[in-house]
Amino acid sequence: MSTTPTRHRNETGIVVDPALPTIVITREFEAPPERVFRAHTDPDLVAQWLGPRGLTMTIDRYDARTDGSYRYVHADEEGNEYAFHGVFHEVRPAERIVQTFTYEGMPDSVSLETAVFEDLGGRTRLTATSLLDSLESRDGMIASGAETGIREGYERLDAVLDGTQAAEEHRRIAAGFTARVRGAEAGRWDDPAPCEGWVARDVVRHLVEWFPGFLKTGAGIELPEGPSVDDDPVAAWQVHNDAVQSLLDDPATAGRTLSHPQTGDLPLAQAIDRFYTSDVFMHTWDLARATGQDEHLDPAKCAALLAGMLPMDEVLRGSGHYGPRVEVPESADVQTRLLAFTGRTP
Template structure:
């Protein structure tokens, strides 16, 4: 199934696949393809960086269930992810989001839903592979979205590498599919031995 071009729906689809991998994880201390990370660290990363980005750039706080607080990935990675994921989806589904902007010194001014889609949903998409590979689950990603992300990122390779957010490019065989090429581009070994 192709991913939607609408940010709220695309997040629902991408986060849904990641949620399936979270629920399928049996060993949270399993090594992940990101050096020094475990499966738990993948969830920790995704649940920790976005709130600050939204608060500082758009004055948006992710909603948390009434009489509750978001658990940490250390306490309960499944619940931490679910509360976080539901909060992001609520922001994207909120009709007011269409009228909001995010301002950041590194990315400029963007519609809020575009910023979430471009930086966060894409991050969840790529880290789905990390969690799946770490935990021995199905690690196939949407081929069309892999190709799209790669096409958008390759022209900015110098900036991307200098950000420190991605490792050195890993060379992949000629004629490799879009997923393999994307993984190599972001510094993952597509043949990392989790498979």
């Protein structure tokens, strides 16, 4: 037996002790413990990542609480089924899960599994320890291809976490835009907006009109339509925003792809985060300025967007989405520099 070293932070490390019937797995994830824990306890999410590629998972029960139990069945393309069950001995939110694990094809072999979620400041280190009843059982598990299944499962978990991260980011960013929509005085919806030729309601119109078409063309998904922005911009935005959030919150979104000639194929949640949520963030400032509300944007988000845009200056400028860069002092705050880069006058 051997030890698999971790060469970089997101590689799965698997340690097999030659003297003890244990398997110790370490893996870091680009998500806080609360979300990694949820992906281990929400059956809708568990079904999307647990186990190797090529298997489908059917959950009979998954009661992830202290004294709860679980049973699920993996099936391959030939129809072969592999069932597993166990009991949760301790479930401590975002910290620790202790459970038993039994493969029903070997009912006399039971392992005790402990998963510990360590907070790395917005990231998570997961340490999962399996204690089997004998060295023979442990070696048999490894020989059956467990290492491949573990690694592929965690790669699939990365994709699930990308989706839940996109959902939370949209919830946060859209809340800021929603606050400006609801805070706009009725008489200001036709006031000029920073975008040339637009008034305040056109900022909302842009978001509720371009994205549904992008989504339908690239992913075959149709969002429900709300009232006209001309009749009721607040309701138009709310219907649209609720639909986008519901899509991101849907566990099935993690398995969907968006295809576009200019971007190729991307996981749907990643595409929404990259192209749409960022657009909502930028237009929050436009609506705030048009309607005389708070123009402050999250500095960390501003910095992340600016860092991603700077290397693409020529491409972005040539796309026609941004006007000429506005000159501001190098000492200006990051929001000012981001707005100026996109052609807005801070």
